[in-house]
Amino acid sequence: MSQITLNEVSCTLGKFELININAIINSGEFFVLLGPTGAGKTILLEAIAGFHTITGSIMIGDKDVTDLVPEKRNIGFGFQDYTLFPHLTVEENIRFGLKYRNISSEQADQRVRELISISKLEGFEQRKPDTLSGGERQRVTLARALVIQPEVLLLDEPLSALDEQTKEVLRDEIHRIISTFDVTTIYVTHDQTEAAMLGDRVGIMMNGRMIQVGTPSEIFYQPVNEEVAAFVGMENILEGTVTSSEEGITAVNINGSTLYVIDTYNMQKTVRVCLRPEDIILSQTPVQTSARNLIEGTVTRLSPYGTLIRVQIDCGYPLTVIISRRSMEDLHLEVGSVVYASFKASAVHIL
Amino acid sequence: MRIRTEKTFIIFSIIGFILLVFIILPLAKIIFSHDLPTLADTLAMPDVRDAIWLSIYASLLTAVVACILGTPLAYVLARKNFKGKSLVEAIVDLPLAVPHTVAGIGLLMVFGRQQMIGELFYDNFDFRFFGTLSGVILAMLFVSSPFMVNSAREGFESVNQRMEYAARTLGASQFEVFRRISLPLARRGIITGMILTWARSISEFGAVYILAYFVSYWDILSMEPNIAMTAPVLIADQFLQYGLERSSAIAALLLLVCLSLFAILRYLSGRQK
Structure with a gap:
């Protein structure tokens, strides 16, 4: 669990760009990044994970990770589209990241079992991802990201591909699972309901800029400008x-x-x-x-x-x-x- | 009503059938023009046996070399955008546009005993490409490499890049991601590339003809040095010396061997789905 500090983060990627993003995400906070499609939310998340070259700096805790490769950042990442490894079973997927941690195989077994239990995936261990439902896959994705005990968890629209009913159930599930881990979380969505229900604080992104950061009630009742006001309804x-x-x-x-x-x-x-x-x-x-x-x-x-x-x-x-x-x-x-x-x-x- | 909606497909199928017949007919004619005793007699000739075996052997080695040299490039092309990428892509496809005898001449001018790289190997290791198995492999590799690179690239492109990102965040280095995620998931594309490379190589005549008409090689079956021609060269040689009858019998044998190998490989790679 660590604070994330974004300092003047800028990045250009084709037609998308991030412009001078400044934000502090508090240690243990559930921070929702809300904004319309194309606002740069995913790029910001990927920049924090280390996939894009940026100017400015990114700190996780008191460590400057700006120039660190993704595999050294100790970040759990759940992607928008299902990125479970199709050639591995559920259990092998969850275990994947533990191979790169200095822990014994007994410890690894125990952690995998713990995550399977918390994510209610008992009975699915030997299944391949393509035999799972959308909701089950998201739970595996989350378990795989959390098993490495990351300092920071980044989730990119985990519910966007699900039907309404599954969405509601899984929204609560995700909240429950994450809260057992006390991990600093950034959650990207374009859905205001998700933002209002999940976020300790919400950051509004538009056109590559962070326009407003505040509690859900500040965002939904005191938008800083007309654009945000229109976007939040x-x-x-x-x-x-x-x-x-x-x-x-x-x-x-x-x-x-x-x-x-x-x-x-x-x-x-x-x-x-x-x-x-x-x-x-x-x-x-x-x-x-x-x-x-x-x-x-x-x-x-x-x-x-x-x-x-x-x-x-x-x-x-x-x-x-x-x-x-x-x-x-x-x-x-x-x-x-x-x-x-x-x-x-x-x-x-x-x- | 049903017939009207299907009309286009019926006409297209008929046109397609013409093409299929065009492909099948000459091949069937070769095989069925000879009775079994003739084929058996032909197969009994040592130079024919050597030629068919050499063709299979050399083309399999070529597929392995192409896989080793082509896969890394395929991965780079699938994953990275860089200045001059379209130039690199054009170079990859270039062998498709170069007449194979021209390719052979070009290779000879680089790998010949008194040329650039050929001289280097000859002076330092007493190693020749001209007229040897390695020369055959060079010729085959040149003409078949586009198939390897392009198929493997398609294989890698079918792997979601975010999946690689996910593996990175879990702690895997770029090479580990390649080894544990990209390579296994692109396996079908790579195997297809190797099969196409092998098929293209076994049929190669022009470049091999220039670079290694007579091939001296170490035969791993008899464990002895040997000299032979590859099957397509032997067929051309026999055609020029003795005419259609003799050459078509060898052609029939080569065809049967290729078709059976091709069928087996397609079956095996299909099962991996």
Whole structure:
């Protein structure tokens, strides 16, 4: 278990590049690297593992590994596509890395058995990888990476190729297995749910840069800019002018309507505010709630959003709201309906 | 309806059949033009036996040499991008475009007794390439090496590079990764390369004809030095001296031997899937 320090890490690889990545991943932390496809997440992971030449420096613990070959870095790596060795059995796969450790064969046997047990792979020892399901293969991949007792574990989208049900089960499994090892983990994903559920902290990567690092609630409720806000699902991003700011409450005028915000404010006149669509409540009448913002609007569009419904309303400015199908029926919503939207001042964030 | 959708494939199959017949017919004609006693008599001739054995022996050695020299290059080409890579690829394929007699002349001008490398070996080790088994292997290697390199390269390219990355993170050095992961997984490509090299080598005439018409070699069967021609050279020699009848009997024998070996090898490599 070691801290990972990335200092001005830059790297160019064909059309992909990393630009001045700075980050400290704390010892024992589960750090999620979140970003859209092509953001450079995988390259950063591979750079930490030692597969690309970089400028800047990478420290694992207090050791500078920038110029160290991959096999000397003591890193466990689980790759996106299955990289189990197809000509070896499950047990041989897990044992592979122990050949390069100075341990006796009894110790090796014991560690392999331990990993097989923790990963619930009993009975699969003599199977070849191509006879396993996607979930089983990922468990073997994880066991193979952890058996060498790495200082750092890097996982590249381990769940991306799985169906929804397996994904959920395995997400919890991965968390359980990793937490028994107390290893510093960087987990790459483009899935916000995974990031929110797994990450002690989350780093947002876009276009080769680390844009924001923070706890999941900081990332999902206080994105640093419009791009991050849009990526993490802040569907309402509105521009307005500040009319007053007293006792921590800022009033923002948007197209003639006033919106109240509880957030730090740096004295700009023109601001952008953002608001998650699931933080807005719709009602047929102007109900009394603790929410400071209440505004009348007209439904302009209803569209399915998975099992939920995305409602677009015009209340002087456009708002997107996500509600359940049940709520839509209870509210008798259709295009043209008049509704009242309410949301807390603390749910609004100034960008 | 079913017939309409299959029409293209029926027509294409007919065209394909013409090509297949074109390949099979001459070969079948050679084999079936001779009765068994004639073939047995031909096989009883020591120079024929020596020639067929020498061809098999030399081409197998060539396949081994090609594997040793070609596999590392195939791995580099499969894994690395570098300046001038397309030039290297062109050089690998070059023997396919060079007439084989030209290849033989070129080899002779480098490995001949009084030429560049040939002189080096002759002066220092009293070793000759011209007219020896090593000359035959040089000629065969030159014309068949593209098959070895390209097949092995395809084998290595079919191995996911991330799998090699995974092995590296587990502690394996580059060579260990090659030995334990890439080589076993690319085995099919390498074996295919060796079979193609062997098949191309056993049929080689032009370059061998220039470099080693009469071949003096140490025969591992009789454990004695011997002089013989390779089978394709012997067939040409007999054709020029005695005509079609005699040469086609030897051709039939060589063909039978090659086809059986080819069938066995294909069967064996197919079973490794």
